[in-house]
Amino acid sequence: MAAAGQESPGGAPLRERCRARRVTYSAVAVLLLAALVQLDVWPITAYRLFSNVRTADGVSLTLWAEGLDGERTDLRPPAGEVLGTTTHLYRQLEHAEPAHARELVSAWLELAGVRRADVAQVVLERTTWRMDAETREKHETGRAVVAVVQP
Amino acid sequence: MSAPATGGTPAVTSPPASLPVTPPASPSVLPPVARGPLARALRRAASWVRALDARLVAPGPAWRARWVHAGVAAVVGLRLLTRDWTQLADRPPALRSHLNLVGWVPDLPVAVLVALQAVGVVAAVLAIGRVRPRLAFAVAWAVYVVLAGLWGSSGKFMHNDVLTVTVATVLLCSSPPARDVRADDRSVRWGWPPRAALAVVGVVYLLTGVQKLRHSGPGWALGDNMAWVLRQGTSPLGEGFTLAVANLPALPQLLATGALCLELLAPLLLLVAWTRIPFAVAVAVMHTSIWACLGLDYSAWVLTAAAVAVPAGLPWRPPWSRRRTSTRRQVRAATA
Numbered sequence: 001m002a003a004a005g006q007e008s009p010g011g012a013p014l015r016e017r018c019r020a021r022r023v024t025y026s027a028v029a030v031l032l033l034a035a036l037v038q039l040d041v042w043p044i045t046a047y048r049l050f051s052n053v054r055t056a057d058g059v060s061l062t063l064w065a066e067g068l069d070g071e072r073t074d075l076r077p078p079a080g081e082v083l084g085t086t087t088h089l090y091r092q093l094e095h096a097e098p099a100h101a102r103e104l105v106s107a108w109l110e111l112a113g114v115r116r117a118d119v120a121q122v123v124l125e126r127t128t129w130r131m132d133a134e135t136r137e138k139h140e141t142g143r144a145v146v147a148v149v150q151p
Numbered sequence: 152m153s154a155p156a157t158g159g160t161p162a163v164t165s166p167p168a169s170l171p172v173t174p175p176a177s178p179s180v181l182p183p184v185a186r187g188p189l190a191r192a193l194r195r196a197a198s199w200v201r202a203l204d205a206r207l208v209a210p211g212p213a214w215r216a217r218w219v220h221a222g223v224a225a226v227v228g229l230r231l232l233t234r235d236w237t238q239l240a241d242r243p244p245a246l247r248s249h250l251n252l253v254g255w256v257p258d259l260p261v262a263v264l265v266a267l268q269a270v271g272v273v274a275a276v277l278a279i280g281r282v283r284p285r286l287a288f289a290v291a292w293a294v295y296v297v298l299a300g301l302w303g304s305s306g307k308f309m310h311n312d313v314l315t316v317t318v319a320t321v322l323l324c325s326s327p328p329a330r331d332v333r334a335d336d337r338s339v340r341w342g343w344p345p346r347a348a349l350a351v352v353g354v355v356y357l358l359t360g361v362q363k364l365r366h367s368g369p370g371w372a373l374g375d376n377m378a379w380v381l382r383q384g385t386s387p388l389g390e391g392f393t394l395a396v397a398n399l400p401a402l403p404q405l406l407a408t409g410a411l412c413l414e415l416l417a418p419l420l421l422l423v424a425w426t427r428i429p430f431a432v433a434v435a436v437m438h439t440s441i442w443a444c445l446g447l448d449y450s451a452w453v454l455t456a457a458a459v460a461v462p463a464g465l466p467w468r469p470p471w472s473r474r475r476t477s478t479r480r481q482v483r484a485a486t487a
Binding site (some may be wrong): 013016017019020021023024027028031032035040041042043044045046047048049050051052053054055056058080081082083084085086087088089092103104105106108110111129133134136 | 207243244250251253303307316321340343362365370371374380382394415
């Protein structure tokens with residue numbers, strides 16, 4: 001209840017209308033513009049959710065630590081939305097400056113619990129595969145080294 | 152007592168008799184009215200836009216604005232409460248992407264993360280309880296944006312919280328009804344925030360559908376796409392469940408077509424009052440099926456859509472809200 005002399009909650013409708021239009025149309029314009037120019041700067045996004053067609057064929061990136069003894073260790077980080085999704089940064093290794101690449105690789109070695117001194121090199125491999133529709137088994141169709149980093 | 156609804160279209164009054172009345176212009180001096188199908192379509196589109204604008208700024212009841220505000224605050228509070236934000240402290244600084252709107256926030260230690268979580272949850276509870284609701288909502292929103300932004304800074308764009316953040320941003324610009332505003336008070340001030348939230352939810356779902364058509368065409372729904380999405384996903388209900396759904400004839404196409412139709416029709420479904428609650432139910436079914444088949448958590452989308460669409464879809468004030476108002480009235484009458 002508004003006290004006497006104060007503006008009632010229903011007052012100043014013109015100002016409220018201006019605010020309604022400014023807020024609503026700006027929000028909708030930002031959403032549409034981001035979708036149009038494919039902008040993804042969280043929380044502004046183009047809303048491309050599963051928008052590509054999936055087929056039986058796919059591509060995976062794997063980061064290997066090759067030990068001084070020749071043994072290979074998969075550096076995949078622990079599952080989860082914070083650490084697990086850092087695999088999306090793998091592709092940066094392909095074009096990263098050597099110092100930045102070493103920094104990234106050191107971080108993944110740390111997460112995997114691998115000592116940097118025991119590693120000869122870290123290799124990023126791209127594997128192409130085809131999935132069997134009945135068994136979901138992935139059959140490798142190609143493999144290529146994308147980047148090699150000396151930690 | 153607040154003023155009665157004053158936010159409607161201003162009443163049209165006749166000019167005072169003392170003022171000279173300008174005669175209407177003769178037809179010869181009026182601009183020529185464009186004819187043809189394009190002009191008719193443009194005029195029709197313009198009248199639609201005017202009608203939508205008039206609906207946006209029409210007065211609305213305080214109880215609806217209160218419910219939408221409290222509902223979205225509850226979603227923010229729930230998201231803040233149910234996540235282990237201390238995981239952020241385990242991420243090496245080198246593995247954090249700064250290409251987002253919270254890229255300027257430094258990496259935070261566990262103690263600060265927990266303190267922020269506590270502040271955000273308390274603020275959300277205060278916003279729901281309408282204790283300094285605007286300030287409390289702003290604090291909860293700010294904490295949520297920072298923590299969710301940091302959560303999604305590991306290289307992959309995380310969409311799980313963007314709908315809630317966007318709707319909450321719109322509500323942040325509105326003034327929620329204070330405790331002493333009557334639930335059935337009608338005003339422009341209470342009318343537009345729920346409608347703006349509806350517009351945002353409708354446009355977001357529309358865009359998710361449009362992007363599928365833009366990048367993949369109708370084959371996204373009609374081809375084998377969904378079957379392969381299911382086969383390549385990881386279901387919390389076991390591998391057999393996803394495989395069984397994927398290999399059933401026509402079911403993946405039906406699921407994909409249903410999802411695409413729901414997304415593309417979202418603005419229309421949210422425009423009409425009686426389809427808003429069915430929309431919220433359909434969204435819940437769609438995202439639950441995504442969780443069951445792929446293990447992806449879009450619960451914030453479900454809850455946000457419900458927080459916005461359900462109060463906006465109720466044809467009348469819920470009985471418990473009515474009872475509370477009568478009790479307050481009785482208290483006021485007794486203390487007056």
